[in-house]
Amino acid sequence: MSSSAETMQFELTSKLDDLKSELGSALKRPDQIKAPQGVATGYKEFDTFLIWGGLPKGEISLFVSKPGLGATTVLSHTCSQVTLRNQWAAWVDHPNYSLCPWVLKRQSCHFDKLLIVSSPTSEKQLIWALSELCSLSLFEIVVCDVTGFTLKRHHLVKIKQLAKRYQVAIVFKDEKPQPFLNSFYAVALQFNQRFLEIQRAQHRPTPMRMERRTIYENFMPQLTEARKAFSRRELPRLQSEGALS
């Protein structure tokens, strides 16, 4: 090592020592840093993975899922949990399908704490409706089905500002992925045929895969029972017919 490099290293070390002595107790180790508490989904594996222990407040999260792959179950369960804590949740519907309250009833959701809003007709109206919802400083979580809307960067910037200002966890549900806008989302999930893929989660190694069937096991006892009944009834028949090896 040349003498100039040694000198530089010495200077850096002395500067670092100076900084340490100056800042003292204000410095924290990475494991001591705690992120603000998010809105827990009740899906343990997922909540534990995220730094916030749930969906982050003051940020936008994206759930990409075609209908029938599990996103609504996770989100409706999250909303039910929020209402059970006597906090408020809002749900902006899809133009073609509605959230079924019988599922929420089974989850003991408090309907008086869940506000349903029908689908906006344009991006402008969507942002306006979100700003009205957020500005009440009442909702913990606002779930919004954005399928069919073309959200641009400036739309997302505006919504993100709203979420940050009013500390609301905004969750977008879309059928198509938004690869070019992923950086705007604190959490981005994609529901596939077998897996739930976490494409983006701040301060966490991504992509990360989780089994999708666990969602149904946790949240949909009826389906689990139906599956068991199916196994009880159909498996012996299939085995006897030699269809299963």
Place this chain on the structure above:
Amino acid sequence: MHFREPGLVFVDVGSTSHIFGGEQALMTEALALTKDFYPDATASISDTPFAAQVFSNYYSEYIASPAHEIDELRPMPLTALSHLEGLIAWRSQREIEDLIQFFQILGLNCVGEIKDFEVESFRERWKSTGALLWKRLHGLDKQVISPLEPSVLLEDYIYLDFPISLTSFLLHCLEKSLGKLFARLQGRCEYAQKIQIHLQCEYSNQCHILEIAPAHPSRDLDTYMKLLENKLESVNLENPIKEIEISIMSCGEKVQQLDFWQPRASDDDKLKKLVNVLDQASLTTGYLKLQDALMPEDSWSVASDFETYRAIEDTVEVDGLAYQLKPAYSKNIHHAPRPSLVLKEPKAISRTEFERLQLLSQYPVERIENDWWDQSRGRDYYIALSRQGRCLWVFHDLIEDEYFIHGFFD
């Protein structure tokens, strides 16, 4: 309370002034309130409405000595007679002016000087008006302020000297006028159910009609101004506004007993405001309400007001000695495998598409059949998996033999 044009308000304070700390305190408070709307407002308290009107025309604040108001009228100039009206105005101001002029020609200049004439003299010359004037001069015209609610329409009219084509200016004009009307609503203990505003344009008799009918009637000016602002955004103001007519349809206010510690602006109020604003933009907003219905798509609705959930129960109808049990279909629905998303309109699929799906059970998970005389059709519901791994709720229409996707276990 009695209101009479132009801008005269008569209030019977005989039994209520002590609540405000006496007549002086009441008058000061009433004036302070009125001056927010009419800076030149004056007030006076007297035994009779007509004397009070005269005093309020000459003094900004005046309280006549009880039972001595007629004596206090004596030094007033003769022109004061034109204001000696009270609840009932003179039939013709011209007639009174002639009367005043007649006495002035005779060299009489104050009210006290004509008081001593006989009633017959007044009647002979000025007929019923003369007799009425004599009665009022002697405090014999009994005018009773009706305790009934005011019946004057809640309307206002604004004429703009300089036509307006800017939303902010227009809102400013409307706010002032609505403020007055809302103050009247407060006096009546009423809420504004619907506000209709006619904006008359300067050219070609064009008129914009705005209607604001929020889901939750209130008297909150901020809410209505916000609704109005949203409504005005869609109005083309290229043709400037010259005249504005405002009318309010009122309804009784909801009386709520607030706890001492309860915040005055509760979450409910905030939400009602939000529901009103979103509702105006054609966004149905509200709370889920479960109801008993056979068809899944009819088994709930979104209501703007939350109603406490009542468990759906079977009903028993009694007709004489006969009992009829009407089972509620939705009683145990939440135990049934219903999907998380339900399509607003079931989507038809072909038989081939249906056969491509993997059914979770050979038999339907739910069969819906109505009475044979009803129009509704029989449906067999299945849970099915698509090739993409999507979990669907499909049904087989038993009458038409067609297949539909009706929801997703999403």
